[in-house]
Amino acid sequence: MSVTRQQIMILHLALPDLESKTVAWALYDGSKSKDELQMQTGDSNEPPYESVLDAMRDGWNVIQLPTMPIFISGHEFEQGHLPYEYVLERKVEIR
Amino acid sequence: MSGGSVEKQHLLTAKQMADFAVNGYLVLSEVVPEEYNERAAKEMREYAGHGGRYWNESEVIRDIFNLPQVKGAMQSFVGTNPVYDHSFLHVVKAQHHKGQVYHADSIIDTRPFGYDIQAFYFSHDAPDEMGPTLVLPGSHLRKVSNGSIGRYKNIVGQRRLVSKAGTIAFLHHAIWHCAQPNFTDTTRYVFKLRMRPGQEQRALFNTEGYDSPEVADYIRKAGHHTWCGDEGRVNQVNIAKFWRYLTGDNRVDVSFEGALTRMGL
Numbered sequence: 001m002s003v004t005r006q007q008i009m010i011l012h013l014a015l016p017d018l019e020s021k022t023v024a025w026a027l028y029d030g031s032k033s034k035d036e037l038q039m040q041t042g043d044s045n046e047p048p049y050e051s052v053l054d055a056m057r058d059g060w061n062v063i064q065l066p067t068m069p070i071f072i073s074g075h076e077f078e079q080g081h082l083p084y085e086y087v088l089e090r091k092v093e094i095r
Numbered sequence: 096m097s098g099g100s101v102e103k104q105h106l107l108t109a110k111q112m113a114d115f116a117v118n119g120y121l122v123l124s125e126v127v128p129e130e131y132n133e134r135a136a137k138e139m140r141e142y143a144g145h146g147g148r149y150w151n152e153s154e155v156i157r158d159i160f161n162l163p164q165v166k167g168a169m170q171s172f173v174g175t176n177p178v179y180d181h182s183f184l185h186v187v188k189a190q191h192h193k194g195q196v197y198h199a200d201s202i203i204d205t206r207p208f209g210y211d212i213q214a215f216y217f218s219h220d221a222p223d224e225m226g227p228t229l230v231l232p233g234s235h236l237r238k239v240s241n242g243s244i245g246r247y248k249n250i251v252g253q254r255r256l257v258s259k260a261g262t263i264a265f266l267h268h269a270i271w272h273c274a275q276p277n278f279t280d281t282t283r284y285v286f287k288l289r290m291r292p293g294q295e296q297r298a299l300f301n302t303e304g305y306d307s308p309e310v311a312d313y314i315r316k317a318g319h320h321t322w323c324g325d326e327g328r329v330n331q332v333n334i335a336k337f338w339r340y341l342t343g344d345n346r347v348d349v350s351f352e353g354a355l356t357r358m359g360l
Contacts, residue, residue: 012247012250014321014325015325016325020324021324022251023250023251024248024249024250024251024322025248026247026248026249037192037193039248040193040194040248040276041196041197041229041247041248041249041273041275042248042249042253042273042275043194043248043249044249047251076329077329077332077333078238079236079237079326079329079330079333080237080238080239081239081243082247082250083324083325084324084325
């Protein structure tokens, strides 16, 4: 019987359009053991996929769509975290 | 760092300050002469004390921050009467392969545009594989809480501060950054000094040409960071507002399409 583990990939896009360009990315790989290194900050300069749609074409399932920003009067110029965060997952066999 | 002001020639230029406004950091490459770097590098490798006390215990590090050009840069950021906040001798051991997570230092700052400056001094060469600090240019004006950005791993436009000995990188306290893995057999040292201003940070640099078309054009273009995506224009307008604060001129407008003027701001 095969055993699977979850991989979570987080892509931040330039726009809420799922076909827009990836501007940030992270991978959390549940198939790796505790003593193996996960993706490190600054370890890659090119995103693994150009867009969320590209990742979907490669078998990733989208499990979170970001809600749209709300612009409150008087606070329109305040900025914080990256707004268009998509969470994707896939299962990989470990045996 | 002793008090008193430096001669105008040692202050940062308008172009250098524009760079800081746009990116949230400014690198002065090899600003410290080699004789100081050799003394400091040797001392850092032999230092057995606590990193938080190095500033108080090292003569050479204080000499370095009293060099006219270094002092002039500090004065351009935090004025003639800065207040010591904290300092640390940061160490990444040889073959330490785990990077820090992205973070912004300290606590959410409620000053609209006031800032502390963090000077990162490299006493020895810090090539790419040695884990120089990673920064995200243009992230300094956003509100995040310390490690609330720790889930992010890679962001378009991030930059490792690859440096030659004698380089000092001056970072806005709120910039997103982290230490990087060290793949060499040599320990990496970076000395960080944080100072807060003793006065309003308006027109502290050599302001000559701050309102020139060249500087305005530079900030309009360079202030659009790719990683901001759809928020790029708003981010650029925040930089333009920051420029008003830094120059002390509440009318200067380097915003995208003159948005600040258009809105009567």
